[in-house]
Amino acid sequence: MFVDHTVETAPEAARRTLVATEKRFGYLPAAVARLAEAPLLLDGFLKLTAMFETTSLDPLARETLIMTMATRNGCHVCxxxxxxxxxxxxxxxxxxTALREDKPLPDERLQAIRDFTHTVLDTAGAVPDDALDAFTTAGFTRQQALEVVLGIGTYTMSTLANRLTRAPLDEPMTPFAWEPAT
Incomplete structure (x- = not known):
């Protein structure tokens, strides 16, 4: 069983990150407290998240990718x-609602990034030409196709680690609680 570390109980290499996270959120999210067990994983995830946030993908496209990964992998915290x-x-x-329920999206461009994300995952990156063409026809670039891979890697790490540690939902997130459809 994984524990919810505090700044005092976390491995030394994770303490600075925990302090910064607590300052940023006003509390220490349980998922971060549990990931502190592996300081390199925690640090790597936070660095990759920061990098993904600076990609040329717009915020809604990034969030569409993240929600696609989170629902696909069943990460209720994410x-x-x-x-x-x-x-x-x-x-x-x-x-x-459509992202949470894995239903068709009301925005064709965002549906294109969701579809492309699934195709990258389903083909282990061997995306057929027609799928890449559909992605670029929707207004995305080849650079952004590669940035999708960055997002997939980042949020594969997060979703799998949160599930492995059985990270609970923090109280501030309870209004947004989600369970996978059965």
Whole structure:
């Protein structure tokens, strides 16, 4: 069983990250507290997240990719956190619902990034030409196709680690709670 580390109980290499995370959120999210068990994983995830946030993908495209990964991998913590993020971005409530329920998206461009993300995963990167063409026809670039790979890697790490550690949903995220459809 994984423990919810504090700044005092975490491995030394994770303490600075925990302090910064607590300062940023106003509390220490349980997922981060549990990932502190492996300081390199925690640090790597946070660095990759920061890198993904600076890609040329717009915020709604990034969040669509993240929610696609989170629902596909059944990470209730990620779905809740990124539902909150979508609310902060004033995303269309119909988009948020469709992302959470894995239903067709009301925005064709965002549906294209979701479809492309699934294709990259389903083909282990051997994306057929017609799928890449559909992605670029929707207004994305070849650079962004590779940035999708960065997002997939980042959020594969997060979703799998959160599931492995059985990270609970933090109280501030309870309004955004999600369970996979059965």
């Amino acid at each position: 779905v809740a956190m990124h539902t909150a993020k979508l609310r902060q971005l004033d995303a269309d409530p119909a988009l948020v």
